[in-house]
Amino acid sequence: MKTAALIPARLNSTRLPLKLIQDLGGKSVIQRTYLSTLETGLFDSVWVVTDSDEIKEQIEDLGGLVFRSKKEHESGSDRIAEALEQVEADVIVNVQGDEPIQDKTTLQNLISAFEDEQVEMASLKCQLAPQDADNPNYVKVITAANQDAVYFSRAKIPYDRDGNGVQYWKHIGVYGYRREALIRFTQADKSSLEDIEKLEQLRAFDLGIKIKMVETSFQAVAIDTEADLEKVRKLYFYK
Template structure:
């Protein structure tokens, strides 16, 4: 089954303007994300899907694949779906453009989950503490006995009514894998009520009856949303070089 990683790369950003073109050790954030995804050697192809010429030019400078988005999109999944006009793959993985340190094992485990023909959509989860679960910027997920997502929330779920010690919480890691038909189906769905309340695009899938298989990872992603995140990524890059 041919696989492709598609990296949505919107130029506009709120908390850190133009974050994807910020310098990160001599290369930009989006260049680091692209190169680290290629370096995993998990995918047959890696593409950056962007709405901005500067980002496109930076990836072309690396001899990378670029799809230039012609439409406005509400989510990264909508953006990469447009690129299916040009990308010929059955398995599509949405890699976040602001996460420059991609992990081979996590991505390989995600892809391997599709060896089960019942799996149409998959994503990643990682363990977090109860204190971390209180952070609304960390999206939590609860699953059924098959590791399919029951719900995602910015609130700590499950609610610890009995004050159980060391209750296990799972943070959603926002990398998605789709079979081609499932991604195209997603683009035909209207934004749901729960998605609008929580501002979480994956709830659109659950509201429309799709299952999302959750795959455990121990990899701690570094998402760059603020100047502080960028500074931390520079430190991590320095440690890796050292």
């Protein structure tokens, strides 16, 4: 089973302008993400998929592989699907470009889900504190006993009718796909639930694609704001 990590890297960002080229200890955010993914040693190839010549040059300076997007894309999944014209792999893992610290064990467990030939798509979940369950920025996931996702929502699910206490699960937006499933997923129209919740993974349900959820305790730090950037700098690069 040949595996590739694809890192979508769009230059423009809303809350923190040009966040992927901000400095983290002498290298940019996207360079750190690329290097930490490469250093796991889990993938046959690691690619950055970008709309930016500057990001392309930064990754090539590290000797890395880059696919330069030719189209505009609404999501990271769409961006990495375009790169399949150049990338050869059976399983593709979509690594978030703004998460510069990757955890080898977590990614290994995600890849291992595809040892089951029935698995077409997999993603990650971690425990969520009850006080955070009402926050719509934390996407919740419910799984069946076999760890297939039943539903994702920004709402507080499941509903604790009797008030006995519930373990809520937070969805972490790192995905693994079989090549054919990624193509099928990105070529399909948006689903009605996807449009309502603004969660692209809900499209998989309309397509009959099951999403295997893999539990992790690793909490990746995504850089969305200046405060996030400073937090990562202090934690990892300026001790």
